C-alpha cells in the first residue's frame with residue numbers, strides 16, 4: 001500500500017463530531033438515493049468513510065447490504081472501527097479497510113459507492129483512474145453517490161464558523177477559510193479551537209489542498225467513461241448519482 005499523506009492526521013480527532021451537522025442536514029436525502037440501489041448486488045463501498053456516520057446510514061437504510069468502509073486516515077479509521085464494533089447490527093456487515101481508495105482491492109461487483117465529502121481529495125488524473133475502475137465494477141442499477149461541496153471553482157472563502165459543539169465542560173469550534181491555488185485547487189485553512197469557558201485550551205491550524213469540481217466538469221469527465229451524472233435531491237445538497245449510461249435507460 002503506498003504511503004497515504006493524511007491531511008486529517010491531527011484534525012481527525014475533531015472531524016467526526018464536526019461533520020455530524022452535514023449528516024443531520026442531508027442524511028435523509030442520501031438515504032432516499034440509497035434506497036434506489038439494487039439489493040444483493042455486491043457490497044456497497046463507503047469511500048473515505050471518515051468516522052462512519054455515512055457507513056451507519058448505509059447499513060441502516062439497506063439492512064441486507066454488506067458495506068466496505070474504506071478509510072486511510074488512522075485517527076478517523078479508529079473512530080470508524082469503534083463505531084462498527086459497538087453496534088451489533090453493523091459488526092457482522094461492515095468491513096473496514098485502511099487503504100487509499102485508488103490502491104484498495106475492490107470486489108469485482110459493487111452494489112454501489114458512496115463518496116461523501118471526498119471528491120476534492122482526488123486530482124483530475126486520479127478521478128479519471130477512479131471512473132475507469134469503478135465503471136467496470138458497478139452492477140446493473142448501481143451508482144456512485146457523491147457530493148460536490150462549494151465552492152466548485154477556486155475562489156476565496158472568508159473565515160466561516162463551520163461547527164461549534166459543547167462536550168462536557170468544553171466547547172469546540174471549527175473555522176474554515178480558503179484561498180485559490182491555480183485554476184483547479186483551493187487551500188483549505190482550518191482552525192480547531194477548544195475552550196473551557198473563555199479560556200482557550202488549544203488551537204490547531206491545518207492546511208490542505210482540495211481539487212474543486214463543478215457539475216459541468218463532472219459531466220465532461222464522466223461521459224468518456226460511459227457514465228451519466230444525474231442530480232439528486234435539492235440543489236443545496238450538491239448530490240449526484242454517477243451511473244452507467246445503459247443503467248439509466250433501464
Ligand SMILES: C[S@@+](CC[C@H](N)C(=O)[O-])C[C@H]1O[C@@H](n2cnc3c(N)ncnc32)[C@H](O)[C@@H]1O
Pocket residue numbers: 008015019047048049050051052053054070071072073076099100101102115116117118121
Ligand atoms: C471530509 S472527510 C469525510 C468523511 C465521511 N465521508 C463523511 O462524510 O463523514 C474526507 C475523508 O476522505 C478520506 N480520504 C482522503 N483521501 C482519500 C483517499 N485517497 N482514499 C480514500 N479516502 C480518502 C479522509 O481520510 C477522510 O476520512
